[in-house]
Amino acid sequence: MDKxxxxxxxxxxxxxxxxxxGYDEMAEQMETLAKxxxxxxxxxxxxxxxxxxxxxxxxxxxxANWKQQxxxxxxxxxxxxxxxxxxxxxxxxVERAYSFNTPKTIA
Amino acid sequence: MDKxxxxxxxxxxxxxxxxxxGYDEMAEQMETLAKxxxxxxxxxxxxxxxxxxxxxxxxxxxxANWKQQxxxxxxxxxxxxxxxxxxxxxxxxVERAYSFNTPKTIA
Numbered sequence: 001m002d003k004x005x006x007x008x009x010x011x012x013x014x015x016x017x018x019x020x021x022g023y024d025e026m027a028e029q030m031e032t033l034a035k036x037x038x039x040x041x042x043x044x045x046x047x048x049x050x051x052x053x054x055x056x057x058x059x060x061x062x063x064a065n066w067k068q069q070x071x072x073x074x075x076x077x078x079x080x081x082x083x084x085x086x087x088x089x090x091x092x093x094v095e096r097a098y099s100f101n102t103p104k105t106i107a
Numbered sequence: 108m109d110k111x112x113x114x115x116x117x118x119x120x121x122x123x124x125x126x127x128x129g130y131d132e133m134a135e136q137m138e139t140l141a142k143x144x145x146x147x148x149x150x151x152x153x154x155x156x157x158x159x160x161x162x163x164x165x166x167x168x169x170x171a172n173w174k175q176q177x178x179x180x181x182x183x184x185x186x187x188x189x190x191x192x193x194x195x196x197x198x199x200x201v202e203r204a205y206s207f208n209t210p211k212t213i214a
Contacts, residue, residue, distance in 0.1 A: 009118065009199055011161055013151055013213065044120055048153045050213075052161065054118055086208035092116055092199035101193035106120065106157075 001042040002104050005094045012053040014087035023083045026075050037066045108149040109211050112201045117170055119160040121194035130190045133182050144173045
């Protein structure tokens with residue numbers, strides 16, 4: 001990513017439940033859709049004992065629009081009902097960014 | 108964590124090099140020291156093909172103080188010289204936070 005602050009980040013931290021049937025397909029679909037949203041800048045996602053996904057956006061409006069996107073609303077509901085024991089969302093303004101040798105493809 | 112925004116987050120994304128001798132011990136020591144810093148609020152860390160560590164702080168001053176802490180300066184230098192192919196740091200103001208069933212011990 002090659003963007004000068006300020007912009008916005010959503011830090012999504014989560015713990016899967018024991019039932020993750022259908023999760024991978026939905027996660028893939030959500031990533032595809034997020035990338036098509038206006039104002040999407042980039043995304044980094046890792047899962048181990050818990051998961052952290054950080055997505056980057058041009059504005060708070062872009063984040064709000066993605067939260068209300070129809071397929072995403074369905075995914076959120078399924079997440080609460082089935083896939084997640086818990087999750088945590090933080091909406092952040094990125095004020096400063098610096099890096100060491102980071103490839104531009106990385107958020 | 109049980110803190111109402113605003114507060115601050117540091118998103119540290121990184122890729123290990125092939126030489127991580129001594130990294131685990133240093134990471135453990137840094138976590139212990141960070142927790143002792145004034146203004147430290149919490150930390151979540153995962154590593155898979157890349158690593159994401161998010162630490163939370165009361166203020167930008169608290170973040171600046173941690174960046175300049177002596178043992179941490181040594182660790183940063185060793186990180187650039189040896190342990191990391193690349194890393195990326197974003198300093199963020201957490202403006203809004205919400206969660207679903209998240210335990211208070213989680214950032």
